[in-house]
Amino acid sequence: MLESVVRKLIASKREGEHWDFKVKHHDNNADLLHDLLCLANSLYQGRRYLIFGVEDPAKGANVVGLSSVEPGRKSQANYIDFIRNQHFAGSIRPEVELETLVLDGKEIDVLVIFDNPYKPYWLTQDYQDRGRKVMAHHVYTRVGDTNTPLNSSADLLRIEKMWRQRLGLDMLPVERMKHLLGQPEEWFKDLGNKRYAYHQNFPDYRIKFSAPEPFWEPYSYFFTNKNSFLGTATFKLNSTTLFELDYVYLDEMRLMLPAPDVDYVELPDRDLRYYFYDMSTAEGRFLIFLTEGRGRMESRGSTSPFLIFKHENERQAFNEFLVANAARFEEAQASYAARHAAELMRKEGNAAAISPLDIDKVVVLYEAWRQGPVRDL
Template identity: 45%
Template sequence: MSLLDKVFQLIQSCREGLYWDFKECAYSINGDFVHDVLCMANSLSGCDKYIIMGVSDPKSGCEIKGLPKERKTQADYIDLLRNLQFADARPEIELRTFIFGEKEIDVLIVYECSLKPFYLTKQYEKVLPYHIYTRTLDSNTPKDKSADFGVVERMWRQRFNLDLPPKEKFEKILEDIPNWHIDVGNEENAYYEPSPEYQIVFSRPLKSRPARITIGKN
């Protein structure tokens, strides 16, 4: 399914959910944008999230209102996030524009990432530092609150792949190349620093051998 089809399907649902939200207007208050992105980025939905701007909320029937020509661009949003002080990783976003009839809407994609929880270390407007915001069903954590402890624990478990079966966990950590290290004094082994029990043993490829044919007697 294309992104356009998915967005149209979400609009037709006439409701908001764990990974999508409607905004009738583009963001004019930067703090609201930052708060919404943090809530979406920390959502436990397991998929990409969508903030659909130019569509009224469900109480008004999710009507496509469209957006004015003068509004924030993708570069504006990315620069805003780049200048904030996050604990370590920051959410990845992309802005896409679609035309319905003669009306333009913007879809802000907040990409799914296992590096949850995302949070600030310095207050930005009314978005508080060291507060972990998330999305529950169709509702965001208020700016003066923090997500429940159990939800935050699930985020950390997801970050460290603690809920995955060993085989799937190993497939994940193989992609984390910077954390693999050659064992000092033993160049035949490499270990994964966050979980040293995961190791790779190096060996030389076996030389090809000619096929052996055995002829038996009847």
């Protein structure tokens, strides 16, 4: 978890290519933007961290903490709005999340910068704040514990490596397939008519779809037509199978989605299961592919009762929310679609460990969790 990662970084008594300590939040937004760009463009493969409330390693990297009324202390919403308002090339921006931790009785903030395959990030317009300027069309990065100076740009070799990562050229075949699934517009496919697809720029990467067979799950009954079908998609590089995933047709083949995963949560008085996609996994990338990047899970006014999480940490945070709100779960009202699904299953004698009423009530809490105060993960 994040706390153990941060403790190890602090214990190292140094800074590195994917983490930087700050005694307090930035009081100059040009310096903030510069630090964000440098970490986002680091060649390190993994998450990067701006850690606020920790002294510089030269002073011992001690945890000094942050005050709740400290001038300049920012929330996640502040950071997201700040990034959104910058002129990034192609409107492609770093993704961040802010989490507050308590270490040794002191609050610190950790801004997590995700390692998405979109670097290099750069600005198309200069950004200036009180004499400090982040320059347009400059690519900033971090080498070791050192940022590219404001008036410079990264070495061409490093920029080339960023582009290779962005294009997936340095990935192993399995990871590259997952990367290419995130480009649904680049594939030749005629889903429902042809049982194959291939990437138009890299045609050695192909998908073979088996003939689907009738099956049912509780979510089948949420649709106007309960008939559903299950098949297997085989992801191949030439003749080599990289991995396989199941797919489902819902509403009499009107909607095609990856077969969702199932999670299990122990509430105080009962066990609970629900369906979900983790967008950091192959199933999540397959969802992007099948829905043309829109994540559409509706058909004829009916919606799949599937939850979507960015990554495992987000799912775990929601599970904690579920447990903490067990009473709220019991009080939630299931929709007509869920009640109708439960009645149809009962009439047909189809019993399952997952109740349509329960998964619909989980959706209710999920929507409340999403719409509530920002939860930093």
